[in-house]
Amino acid sequence: MAKSCFSVLQNPVQLEGKRAEGISRILERYGNHPQVNAEITIAERWSAEYFSLEKASRFSALARDAKASILKKLEQTIVGEIQLIEVAGMAFTAKMASLAPSVEERELYSFFAADEARHFQLISQISSPPDPETVKKNSFLRFIGELIDTQNPEPLVFFIQVFLEGWGIHYYGGLSRACKDLRTKQTLDSIIKDEASHHGSGLLLFQEAKLPQQEQQFIQETMGFFLDAIRIGPQSLTKTLADACGGLSEAEVVQFLQEIEFQKKVATDLGHIRSILQKSDSVELLKRFEAKKAFELPNIKDCAKAIISSWS
Template sequence: MNQQYTIAGLDLPDINPEDKLNRILSSALEKTNGYLINKSTSLAHYWDANYFNLDKVQIFQDSTPAEQSSILQLCNLGILEEAYFIEKAGMGYMAKMILLAETISERMLYGLFAADEVTHFSQISSFLPTPKVSYNPFLDLLENVVESEDKTVLLFVLQVVLEGWGLTHYRSIASCCQNPHLKSILQGFLQDESRHHATGVTLLENRSLGKSSQNIVEILAMFLQMVQLGPQSVVKAVEQVKGHLSKQDKINIFAQLDTETHSGSRLKLLRNLIDLPNAKNILENLEMKGSFQPLKPSQCVSFNCS
């Protein structure tokens, strides 16, 4: 697939300061409480070690202040980059849903939702240097799902499950953010994300999942496995700064991060999101696969998530 033309648009080039459209874009963003992207040249520590449970990790505690700062910077960058690419993909997704709308009310809603995503993308972009697209299993899955032509799959996976998941995630990072400006922006996302999620739930209420069910199960099984594997990005950040970690080192870090509790609470939330009246067979299939069971630290290391 030619990445230049994907709906998600993760590889679309960043804003060029010399682009003559920027004056119009800036004016339009002002009307939505957004602003023209003015990227930060450095990255602050918006979330501290406690947020990532690094205060419980011995190798982190034994590191020099400079190493600790570098690990935290990578973890912070991970949160912001993921939000950046999710909102970037959201613009393409909402535009697609405008075309798939079956009523004028639905088309109007998705038009408004597209504007939400533009505003979120502009706001989050100002807090990090220009991100680069690198392999991320979640973003890879997201990009592939957005390309689906099955509206039922799009609604269930992206708006019911992932928007519902995102609502909790944004609430968490907003509440723990140490920068008042970014905290306020993230809190501002919540009402929009709630509306996006509720629309997906409403549109699915009287919709037969039918032949879409198996595809939904396969996609969600892949996503749930990523959650089962615990805070891989945190362990990767530690290794990136400290150098090669042995298998036992990684097991110890996952254990100290309390990965089973970390994953278990998230899997419980996702199970509740999936548990819709017309989706019992999807839930049962995922339960049969063991998709809601968190993995032990040793199992988290056994998978290659690089």
């Protein structure tokens, strides 16, 4: 794994004996979260409807057990990714606190760092331990890690607080509304509350016009990467179904994308990103993406090709 904020997952130093006991006692004290107290009540957190899978003929034709195993895998992917985003969040806020240009901003990022640690604890209570293999396989997580590791604070305010946390509020909100497990729902709602103030402070701190030309250029190119990833559609959902079906041809992927009406979801997601850019006064960025037609829906065959090529 390339060196990034996720390196901590690779061969972590194990604390032993008294030290390990003492540190875990202190962490437990900080991890006393009265607002999340519901028991995990059901085996399935999100139904096939949340993923629009009930409309897909290949999914409907599967046996009950195979369907349940797909939903379980999707759920593990979602929760595992959120957990690793929190690992990255702890690295981001620590970096921003140490490089802060004022005591007030250092104070702000230190409080945010405590929020991210709390989110990590909450999500870890409903998931398996963080898995470095997930980072290896997930280009989005690797990319976020590299950004945090290498970028200056100003572009990071944009990528992490304005874009990613703004996106997170939208994405986690959808997950929470559709979630059938009360404890998971409460965990997501508790995270969303904090992310709203992290995102709000990002909107206040980010000033596109004051960024040097080179950093504006970098933000434009990098945002293009995120937008393209969203426009091509549900890569991990399609891959999970393909694995369960012993593979899917390009025509079958096209049919699947049509059946789940993925363009409706992509249109909502793109609309949300556009509104984040408008709220943050990212005038140049918006102009550039409008000119490149980056908010327009892609051709479904191109999406299927891009999804299949992402599997290799």
